Amino acid sequence: MSMFLDQVTIDVKAGKGGDGMVAFRREKYVPDGGPAGGDGGHGGDVILVVDEGLRTLMDFRFNRHFKAQPGENGMSKGMHGRGSEDTYIKVPQGTTVRDAETGALLGDLIENGQTLVIAKGGRGGRGNIRFASPRNPAPEIAENGEPGQERKIELELKVLADVGLVGFPSVGKSTLLSVISSARPKIGAYHFTTLVPNLGMVTTSDGRSFAAADLPGLIEGASQGVGLGTQFLRHIERTRVILHVIDMSGMEGRDPYEDYVAINHELSSYNLRLLERPQIIVANKMDMPGAEENLIKFKEQLNKEKTDEFADDIPVFPISGVTRKGIDPLLNATADLLEVTPEFPLYEEEIEEETVQYGFRPEGPEFTIDRDSDATWILSGEKIEKLFQMTNFDHDETVMRFARQLRGMGVDEALRARGAKDGDLVRIGEFEFEFVE
Ligand SMILES: Nc1nc2c(ncn2[C@@H]2O[C@H](COP(=O)(O)OP(=O)(O)OP(=O)(O)O)[C@@H](O)[C@H]2O)c(=O)[nH]1
Ligand SMILES: [Mg+2]
Numbered sequence: 180m181s182m183f184l185d186q187v188t189i190d191v192k193a194g195k196g197g198d199g200m201v202a203f204r205r206e207k208y209v210p211d212g213g214p215a216g217g218d219g220g221h222g223g224d225v226i227l228v229v230d231e232g233l234r235t236l237m238d239f240r241f242n243r244h245f246k247a248q249p250g251e252n253g254m255s256k257g258m259h260g261r262g263s264e265d266t267y268i269k270v271p272q273g274t275t276v277r278d279a280e281t282g283a284l285l286g287d288l289i290e291n292g293q294t295l296v297i298a299k300g301g302r303g304g305r306g307n308i309r310f311a312s313p314r315n316p317a318p319e320i321a322e323n324g325e326p327g328q329e330r331k332i333e334l335e336l337k338v339l340a341d342v343g344l345v346g347f348p349s350v351g352k353s354t355l356l357s358v359i360s361s362a363r364p365k366i367g368a369y370h371f372t373t374l375v376p377n378l379g380m381v382t383t384s385d386g387r388s389f390a391a392a393d394l395p396g397l398i399e400g401a402s403q404g405v406g407l408g409t410q411f412l413r414h415i416e417r418t419r420v421i422l423h424v425i426d427m428s429g430m431e432g433r434d435p436y437e438d439y440v441a442i443n444h445e446l447s448s449y450n451l452r453l454l455e456r457p458q459i460i461v462a463n464k465m466d467m468p469g470a471e472e473n474l475i476k477f478k479e480q481l482n483k484e485k486t487d488e489f490a491d492d493i494p495v496f497p498i499s500g501v502t503r504k505g506i507d508p509l510l511n512a513t514a515d516l517l518e519v520t521p522e523f524p525l526y527e528e529e530i531e532e533e534t535v536q537y538g539f540r541p542e543g544p545e546f547t548i549d550r551d552s553d554a555t556w557i558l559s560g561e562k563i564e565k566l567f568q569m570t571n572f573d574h575d576e577t578v579m580r581f582a583r584q585l586r587g588m589g590v591d592e593a594l595r596a597r598g599a600k601d602g603d604l605v606r607i608g609e610f611e612f613e614f615v616e
Contacts (some may be wrong), residue, residue, distance in 0.1 A: 180424060183282060183361030184439075185235065185236055185336040185337075185414075186236070186335045186336070187239040187243065187333070187415075188237060188243070188279050188329070188331055188332065188333050188334075189243045189244070189245060189268075189296045189334065190227070190243060190244045190245070190329075190330075190332075190333070191225040191246075191297055191329070191331075191332055192243045192244075192245070192246045192247070192328075192330075192375070192446075193222055193224055193225050193242075193247045193269075193298035193299055193300040193301065193327030193328045193329070194221075194222025194224075194246075194247040194248045194249040194250060194266075194300045194301065194327045195222045195250070195301045195326050196220070196221055196222045196298075196300065196301035196304055196323075196324025196325045196326075196327075197219025197220040197221075197249060197250035197251045197253060197261075197304065197324045198219045198221050198252045198260075198300045198303075198323045198324050198571065199217070199253045199303065199305045199307070199309070199321035199323070199324075199571075200217055200219075200252060200253035200254055200255060200306045200321055201214075201216045201306070201307045201319050201320070201321045201571070201574055202214070202215045202216040202217075202255035202256070202306070202307065203215055203317065203576075204265065205452050206592045208588070210426065211310050212313045213311065213316060213317060214255075214306075214307040214308045214316075214317055214318060214343055214407075215255055215257050215258075215261065215308065215349035216253055216254075216306035216308060216321055217253035217254050217255070217306045217308070218251050218252045218259045218260065218304065218305050218306045218309065219250050219251065219257045219260045219301045219303030219304045219322075219323075219324040220250030220252075220255045220259060220260035220261045220262040220263060220303045220509060221262035221263065221300055222247060222248070222250045222262075222263055222268070222274040222300030222301040222302075222303075222325070223247030223248045223249075223250075223262075223263035223264055223265045223266055223295050223300045223304055223327075224247060224265040224298060224299055224326060225247050225265070225266050225296070225297050225298040225543065226265050226266065226267050226268070226293065226295065226296050226297065226344065227267075227268050227269075227270050227274070227286075227294065227295045227297055227334075228251070228270070228293070228294045229269075229270060229272050229288045229290060229291055229293045229294075230269040230271070230291070230328075231271075231272055231275070231291040231294060231395055233269055233270065233271035233272075233358070234272070234375075234378070235268070235271060236271065236334055236336050238269070239334070239384075239408055243449075244432060244501070245266060245268055247263065247264075247265060247266040247298070247300055248263035248264060248266070248267070248325060249263060249324065249447070249561060250262050250263050250303050250324055251263070252276055253303065253321070253323075254303070257306075258556050259303070259306075259477050259587075260303060260491050260510050261396050261520060262303070263300065264411045264595055265300070265512045267294075269464040270334060271336055272285075272288070272290075272291065272339055273289065273337050273338055273339040273417065274288045274290060274294050274335065274336055274337075275287050275288075275334070275335045275336075276288065276295060276297065276332060276333070277331065277332070277335070278331070278332065278333075278597075279329075279330075279332055279333040280292075280331055284333075286295060286346045289339065291512035293605040294489060295487065297330060298327060298329065298330050299324030299327040300326045300328075301326050301327045301328075302324070302325045303323050303324050303325075303476070304321060304322030304323045304324045304569060305323070305480045306321050307319065307321050307591040309396060311365060318443030319575070319577065320576050320577045321405050321570050321571050321574065321577060322550075322571065322577075323448050323568060323570060323571050323584045324569070325565065325568075325569060326568050326569075328563065329500065329526050330392070332541065335413070336393075336454055337413055337414055337417050338376045338392050338414040338417060338560060339390065339392065340378055340390045340392035340414075340417065340418050341389040341418060341419050341420065341517055342381075342390070342391040342392070342416035342418055342419070342420045342421075342422055342517070343391070343392055343394055343415045343421050343422070344353055344356060344391060344393040344394060344422045344423065344424055344515055345394055345397060345421050345423055345446070346397065346423060346424035346425060346426075346438070346604065347396055347397065347398060347414060347422065347425075347426065347433070347438050347441075347442065347616045348370035348371055348372075348397075349370055349372070349396065349427065349431065350396070350425060350426040350464075351464060351501075352373065352393040352424050353365065353366045353372060353373050353377065354366050354463075354500035354501065355424060355461065355463065355498070356391060356392075356393040356420075357379075357500075358503055359381045359391065359506060360379025360380055360381045360541035361380070361405040362377045362378065362393075364377035364393055367598060369569070370396060371396055373393055373394070373395045373396065373397075374395055375438055375460065376394050376395070376442070377392060377393050378390060378392050379392075379412040381393055381513075383507075383510045383511050384507050384510070384511065384529075385511065387514040387515075389514060389517055392418070394415065395462050397412070397442055397471070397528060399440075399444075399445065399592075401445045409598070411462060412445070412446070412449045412453070413449075415453055415456075416453070416523070418456065418522075419456060419457075419517060419520045419523065420456060420458070420459065420513060421446075421456050421457070421459070421511075422458075422459050422461050423439065423442065423443075423458045423459065424461045424463050425438055425439055425460060425461065425462055425463060426449075426462060426464050427462040427464055427465055427467075427473050427474050427477065427497070428464040428465075428467030428468075428469060428470045428473070429469065429473055430464065430467060435473055435474075435476075436477050436480040437464075437477070439460070439477075439481075441565045442607075443554070448471075451612040452523070455523065456520075457511060457516055457520055458479075458493050459509070460493055460494065460495040460496070461501055462474050462477065462498065463498055463499065463500060463507060464500070465497045465499045465504065465505065466499040466502045466504070469498075473581065474495075474514060476496055477495075478495060481493065481609040486584045487494055496508060496509040496512065498575060501605065504528065515525050526577070529604070530584075543559065544560055545560055546558050546560035546562065546563040546590060546593075547559050547560050548593055548597055551606070552584040554603070554604070555604040555605070556597070556599055556603060557593060557605075557607075557609045558590065558605060559604065562588070563581070563585070563588070563607060564592070564607065564608060565582060565592055566581065566584055566585075567581070567607045567608060572576060572610075576595055591614075591616075594614060595616070599614050600612065600614070601614065601615060601616050602615075
C-alpha cells in the first residue's frame, strides 16, 4: 500500500444557524412589553483553501470529518446571536473538488490561497421581533436556525507540472529529475522506488524554466489499475509535454522498443487523450555497454512504425543521468516544445455554479406523502423537513405558524385527497401530530 494519498472522500457539515429567540421587554411600569427576541447568528461555512506548503492529501488519512460551528442563538433585549467563524480545510495546489454523490465538479484549486466554499452554513432563525405586526404586536413566534449544508466531497490531487517523466520502473526517471532540478527524490535499484510524484523546477542553460515531475513507474496494465496503476496516470493529465524515459541498456532484460510501445499503449488506454501530448523520447543509461547498439536498433524500429514519410519524427535524446551526458540539448528541446504546446484543458465540463443554498432547492417536489404499515401518514421532502427543523415547538404560536405553512404548501389538501381522515396520525421525521380538518 502506498503511503501516498491522492484521492479521498471527506464528510463536511456546515454550522447550523443560531435559533431565533422569543422574548419580551420587561420594563418598569410597562406591564406588557413588546417583542425583544433577537435573531440567531449565521452558521459557519466549510471552506477549502489552497496551501502551497502541502504536497499530498496525507493530512486526510485519519481526519475525514469536518464540522463548522453553529451560529449563536438570539438573545433577549433584541440582541442577535453572533455569526460563527468559518472552518477552513487546507488542500494542496492541484486539488480537484467534486460532489461525491452527484459527481459534479465543484472546482479545480490551483492558486495558493484560492478558496472554495463546499458547505454553506445555515442562516440564523428570526427572533420574535421580526414577526411583530399591527395585528400581532406580541408574537410568540421564532424560527430555529437553518441547518447547515451537509455533503460528501471528493478531493483528488493532480500534480501541477509542465513536464512529466514517464516510463517503466527503474529506467532512471528520478535520477534524471535529481540531475535537472534541485529536487531530491529517492533513487533505488528496485522497482517502484518512487511512490509520490516529485516536483522540481528546471532551468535550461539559456535561462528558460519549467516544472517537471517524475512519476511512479508504469507497467503494462497500469491503465487497468495494475501496479500503482491509474492512480498515477492521472497526474500526467496536467502536463503538456511527456518525457518518455527508456532504459536503453536493456539491463533488466526487456527490449527498449517493446517498453516504448507498452507505455504508449497504457497512455492511450487511459481515457484522457494522454497520447495527444507531445513526447520526447529520452534514451537513458547510454553509459552502459550495449546501449549504443540498442539505440540504433530502437531508432530503426521507430522509423519502421512511422505511418508515412510525412509523419513527424519523434525526437530521441540519448543521455546518461548518471554521467550527466546529453542533458543540455534535452532540456532546450523540452523548453522549445513547451513554447509551442498549448495547455490541455483538464475539464471540458463546466464547473458547477454554486447556487447559494439558502432557501430551498427548487428541484424535487416540495413534499411527498407515504403511508406506513401502521396507517400513519408520512410526510417527507427536503423543503418540508427543513421547515420542520426550523420550527420551535416550544411556542404554540410558532407551531400554529408551521401548520399554516403546511397548509400553504398544499399539504392538507393533498392528505385529504389521499383519504386522510380527522384524527389520523401524520409523521414528519420523528414528530407525530393529528390530522385535523
Ligand atoms: N548506469 C546507469 N544507471 C542509471 C542511470 N539512471 C539511473 N540509473 C540507475 O537505475 C536505477 C533506478 O533509478 P531511478 O532513478 O530510481 O529510476 P526510476 O525510473 O525513478 O524508478 P522508479 O521510481 O522505481 O519507477 C538506480 O539504481 C539508478 O542508479 C543511468 O543513466 N545510467
Ligand atoms: Mg523514481
